[in-house]
Amino acid sequence: MDSIKVVGGRELNGVIPISGAKNATLPLMIASLLTDETLTLTNVPRLRDVAQLTQILSNHGVDYSVNGKRNGQDDLAGQTLNLTAREIVDTTAPYELVSKMRASFWVVGPLVARCREARVSLPGGCAIGTRPVDFFIDGLAALGADIEIEAGYVVVKAPGGLKGARVEFPKVSVGATHTIMMAATLAQGETEIVNAAREPEVVDLAKCLKAMGAKIEGEGTSTIRIQGVPRLHGARHAVVPDRIETGTYAMAVAMTGGDVLLRGARSDLLETALDTLRQAGAEITQTADGIKVYRNGNGIQPVDVTTEPFPGFPTDLQAQFMALMTKAGGASRITETIFENRFMHVQELARLGANIHVDGRTATVEGVSTLRGAPVMATDLRASVSLVIAGLAAEGETTVNRVYHLDRGFERLEDKLTRCGAQIERISS
Ligand SMILES: CC(=O)N[C@H]1[C@@H](OP(=O)(O)OP(=O)(O)OC[C@H]2O[C@@H](n3ccc(=O)[nH]c3=O)[C@H](O)[C@@H]2O)O[C@H](CO)[C@@H](O)[C@@H]1O
Ligand SMILES: C=C(OP(=O)(O)O)C(=O)O
Known part of the structure; x- marks a missing residue:
């Protein structure tokens, strides 16, 4: 070690x-699950969490490539990452992968929005507290999903698709805001997130989702409104x-x-x-x-x-x-x-x-x-x-x-x- x-x-x-922000890069990479077209992220940092998340995403069927060094770039220039989720081949995010990084749990939102089902292991991450996922579960349930916890996995099903709703968080949560915002982009109708996180990484994710065709207002304030659309497309986005x-x-x-x-x-x-x-x-x-x-x-x-x-x-x-x-x-x-x-x-x-x-x-x-x-x-x-x-x-x-x-x-x-x-x-x- x-x-x-x-x-x-x-x-x-x-x-x-x-460098580009780790805590923006992770949800941005996860947003690639929302479209069958390519999401290109620039200014991506070279970090263990980024490498770990590419493994998790590739398990769902995401193809990825990293552009090589360009003329005049120094060793610390950000990377360009291309992510294409043409077909989601597996809606399970297994314990072995998710337990290493809490943010990987956030795939639950895009997976259920696009595939109408997801089975995601309860997360790991830094040992800084208990870090429950109740806000995610309540938020997805408000959007019409059925949720059960089975053998350490959160199993989410929405056979008729997610439906827009009002989701009020009891406490500000960055991850729950990212996840419900991503899920709501493909839901039918309008979602209102109340007591949303105002962090710059939430604003960065909203900016990217909008470039992908999502309809979002209010990011950076504590109320975010998302009008669901039938599909999102590819985009290019520079990490904050x-x-x-x-x-x-x-x-x-x-x-x-x-x-x-x-x-x-x-x-x-x-x-x-x-x-x-x-x-x-x-x-x-x-x-x-x-x-x-x-x-x-x-x-x-x-x-x-x-x-x-x-x-x-x-x-x-x-x-x-x-x-x-x-x-x-x-x-x-x-x-x-x-x-x-x-x-x-x-x-x-x-x-x-x-x-x-x-x-x-x-x-x-x-x-x-x-x-x-x-x-x-x-x-x-x-x-x-x-x-x-x-x-x-x-x-x-x-x-x-x-x-x-x-x-x-x-x-x-x-x-x-x-x-x-x-x-x-x-x-x-
Ligand atoms: C990858 C990433 O971006 N991680 C950041 C993210 O973590 P993360 O998104 O995990 O942190 P949250 O904002 O969700 O956590 C805030 C508080 O809400 C609680 N909570 C959260 C969800 C839930 O379902 N139930 C619940 O009780 C947490 O235990 C904590 O007390 O925001 C934290 C707070 O700024 C940062 O320290 C982390 O670096
Ligand atoms: C706590 C952090 O990360 P994570 O939420 O991934 O554990 C952090 O970035 O400081």
């Missing part, structure tokens, strides 16, 4: 290209830049000091997180090429944050922000409201000398002047990268073990950071 070795104490200076990768590197620069251009990043995708970083002492400006992040030698200020659905502070940046706060000049309180078990990084940060006390959903971080390198264990995707950020500012060597979590969502992290002066390398074993 690979690990990452970081020797801390260097500033970051230079340019980091921001990754706001979580953007925020992660911005926090790394705030941690180490330095001056970095996050090329291709868009500040409108993460205003709350960037404002929080400004309060912590970073200077952040949007330029024509991306976002510039600068912090001089001054200390890091403590800032309290609470995670919330978009446009609030994202849960997917909570661990990275906590890493930054471990070196703040005072105490900060970090409250996690989305997932009940997303503090697994706390005990690993403590190995580096961080002083953090967890009480229920709130962690109090007492900043320390020095972190010291140590071997640590990555427990989930964003926790992994929080340990890298802490390692970049720690004295001596930090080894982050089990980095396969990191490879799910960060494209060539060690290359991107090395180019900016970090001392970081992957140890393959």
Whole structure:
């Protein structure tokens, strides 16, 4: 299993290209199931989750190809992925494939919309909480599907096709919004999703679905209306830049000091997180090429944050922000409201000398002047990268073990950071 070795104490200076968003790419790839024509996605990141999802989709009958490198492209340019679901040959998404990645469960929406049936294993994914699927089940039932749980599989049938309806989520859910929105594109009549997720990845999916011929209004607000159409067609769509990768590197620069251009990043995708970083002492400006992040030698200020659905502070940046706060000049309180078990990084940060006390959903971080390198264990995707950020500012060597979590969502992290002066390398074993 690979690990990452970081020797801390260097500033970051230079340019980091921001990849296409993992959390947009996954539902966009799944949208290919809705049409028998080719969906071409550009700016697709090279990630383990993307590779895993191509396997799942190919099991349903999706043909895929990846364009080769083009003249003038550097190694970190996004990929172009062509997906064609000419015929769905299998409506089962098996446990062996779905258990590795939660988003793969979302195939349930397009499959039942197009094939009128689906049998999808209950999902896996990062160990950050219980992560039930009741909103998906209730939403599909509202669209007229019959649903049963059989031996760990959700079995969904809609022999007469899905029918548009009002679907109100009790709580904002990104995945349930993606899934019901995709399912509703091919339902008969109008669907109204109330308390929909407003995340940029939902907006990106809606944009792609519209390019495929779907009729959708209200994406980016909490009410989305979808007028079902009989069929969708092929399209070409560029994946939105990754706001979580953007925020992660911005926090790394705030941690180490330095001056970095996050090329291709868009500040409108993460205003709350960037404002929080400004309060912590970073200077952040949007330029024509991306976002510039600068912090001089001054200390890091403590800032309290609470995670919330978009446009609030994202849960997917909570661990990275906590890493930054471990070196703040005072105490900060970090409250996690989305997932009940997303503090697994706390005990690993403590190995580096961080002083953090967890009480229920709130962690109090007492900043320390020095972190010291140590071997640590990555427990989930964003926790992994929080340990890298802490390692970049720690004295001596930090080894982050089990980095396969990191490879799910960060494209060539060690290359991107090395180019900016970090001392970081992957140890393959
Ligand atoms: C691949 C992807 O895009 N993953 C993101 C997506 O995950 P994901 O879509 O799985 O997260 P949700 O937005 O659905 O989860 C939000 C909350 O709703 C709860 N819930 C959800 C569905 C359900 O049927 N019942 C239920 O109770 C969850 O347990 C959680 O407490 O949004 C999360 C919240 O921004 C991010 O952390 C993940 O990175
Ligand atoms: C939690 C995440 O991913 P997933 O929903 O796929 O587990 C994440 O991207 O931080």
